[in-house]
Amino acid sequence: MAASRDKPVYSRWLEKQGVPRGAYPEEVCRKAAVPPDSRNCPALEAVKAVVLHHSATESGGAGAFRVFHRLVRGWDDLGYHFVIGNGTHTGDGVLEEGRPLRCRGAHARGANEFSLGVCLVGDFNKGKPTLRQMNTLGLLLGRLMKEYGLSESAIMLHSQVMGSKTECPGRNLTLAMALQSIGLLEEREG
Numbered sequence: 001m002a003a004s005r006d007k008p009v010y011s012r013w014l015e016k017q018g019v020p021r022g023a024y025p026e027e028v029c030r031k032a033a034v035p036p037d038s039r040n041c042p043a044l045e046a047v048k049a050v051v052l053h054h055s056a057t058e059s060g061g062a063g064a065f066r067v068f069h070r071l072v073r074g075w076d077d078l079g080y081h082f083v084i085g086n087g088t089h090t091g092d093g094v095l096e097e098g099r100p101l102r103c104r105g106a107h108a109r110g111a112n113e114f115s116l117g118v119c120l121v122g123d124f125n126k127g128k129p130t131l132r133q134m135n136t137l138g139l140l141l142g143r144l145m146k147e148y149g150l151s152e153s154a155i156m157l158h159s160q161v162m163g164s165k166t167e168c169p170g171r172n173l174t175l176a177m178a179l180q181s182i183g184l185l186e187e188r189e190g
Contacts, residue, residue, distance in 0.1 A: 033063040041103035047148040049115040054124040054169035061089030062096035079106035080117040093132025124170025138181030
C-alpha cells in the first residue's frame, strides 16, 4: 500500500496491532517501510525449505510488516521473503517481495538459515485464505520448487519447524491446502 503523504497509514496500522498511539510518528514509519540496504545482510545458506506463515492480522502488507519488524521487533528488515496480500494494503493475491532472497530471513527460529519465508496476510485461526491468495501461493511454490530443486517435503508450516511453539499459520491454512494449490495432491491421488 502506497502511503499517502496526508494519511497516517503505518502508524494507524501499528495502533491496531496494539502499539501505543504516538509511539512511532508516521514520518518514522514511512522511512522504516523502505527496504534497507542489504549489501551486508547475513547470507541465506542453500535453500532447503519454504516455511508458510499467516500474519495473524486482518490487514497488512510488506510495508506494514516491515515497519512492525524494524521498529517494534528491532529487526534489520522484514522477516519474510514474500508476502501475499488479502486485498487490504495490496490487492487480493498480490505477491510482494520482502527480504532479498540471498539474505537470511527472520521468520522461523531454527529454520532461518536454510529456508524462505512466505506470509499470507490474514488470521487463519479466524478465517481462511482467499482463493486468489491460494492461487498465488501455488504459483510461487511451484516456481520456488523448480528454481531450488525442492520436493513437496520441503514445504512446511511454521508450526512444523522443529522447536517452534506456534499455531502459525493457523488451523485454516493446512499443508494439504498448500500442496493442493500447486497440484501435488491431485497428481498423487490421480
